Amino acid sequence: AQTVTQSQPEMSVQEAETVTLSCTYDTSENNYYLFWYKQPPSRQMILVIRQEAYKQQNATENRFSVNFQKAAKSFSLKISDSQLGDTAMYFCAFMREQGAQKLVFGQGTRLTINP
Amino acid sequence: NAGVTQTPKFRILKIGQSMTLQCTQDMNHNYMYWYRQDPGMGLKLIYYSVGAGITDKGEVPNGYNVSRSTTEDFPLRLELAAPSQTSVYFCASSYRFSGNTIYFGEGSWLTVV
Numbered sequence: 040a041q042t043v044t045q046s047q048p049e050m051s052v053q054e055a056e057t058v059t060l061s062c063t064y065d066t067s068e069n070n071y072y073l074f075w076y077k078q079p080p081s082r083q084m085i086l087v088i089r090q091e092a093y094k095q096q097n098a099t100e101n102r103f104s105v106n107f108q109k110a111a112k113s114f115s116l117k118i119s120d121s122q123l124g125d126t127a128m129y130f131c132a133f134m135r136e137q138g139a140q141k142l143v144f145g146q147g148t149r150l151t152i153n154p
Numbered sequence: 155n156a157g158v159t160q161t162p163k164f165r166i167l168k169i170g171q172s173m174t175l176q177c178t179q180d181m182n183h184n185y186m187y188w189y190r191q192d193p194g195m196g197l198k199l200i201y202y203s204v205g206a207g208i209t210d211k212g213e214v215p216n217g218y219n220v221s222r223s224t225t226e227d228f229p230l231r232l233e234l235a236a237p238s239q240t241s242v243y244f245c246a247s248s249y250r251f252s253g254n255t256i257y258f259g260e261g262s263w264l265t266v267v
Contacts, residue, residue, distance in 0.1 A: 084258035130196050139204050140248050144196030
């Protein structure tokens with residue numbers, strides 16, 4: 040079974056700083072997908088970024104980028120020029136390529152952006 | 155665009171009561187899911203469905219039942235509610251293509267007292 044681990048329960052940075060959230064996962068699969076979801080206080084689950092394991096190039100979405108290290112099974116999220124609206128829980132998630140599209144989530148990192 | 159709609163948003167149940175969480179999506183998605191999120195934790199899969207008439211257990215199915223009679227609807231039934239079922243429940247849906255984006259509803263807060 041796949042597992043996802045987020046080792047940083049909480050993080051806090053100042054507005055405009057850059058912050059990196061860590062995620063490691065365990066799988067025997069070769070092809071899969073990785074995701075970062077944002078969950079603000081409203082509890083809505085918002086997709087931030089996704090990465091296909093067969094792609095070597097790291098995914099980017101505006102101020103959000105990932106560092107995907109397949110051999111190390113590491114998938115960190117970098118938020119540049121952090122904004123107050125980035126304050127939220129962030130979840131790393133894994134999805135197998137085969138079969139039903141079931142997400143396996145990490146425990147989450149609570150990120151606070153301070154003014 | 156409605157997307158994934160869950161009802162009710164909030165509910166308090168007494169131990170032993172039963173209830174159904176409703177979920178409907180208007181995106182013609184094949185796959186639908188129910189997740190639960192306990193305080194301070196990530197989401198865990200309860201049940202999922204790959205199409206009308208087809209359902210399967212996820213990681214934490216005990217105490218729940220589902221049905222999928224139409225593409226749009228995927229209700230979650232709680233039988234004999236227990237305090238351990240106090241959680242936030244999320245319904246989600248996606249197209250069947252591998253790695254497709256999963257769309258979540260806004261969540262249903264359930265407290266069992």
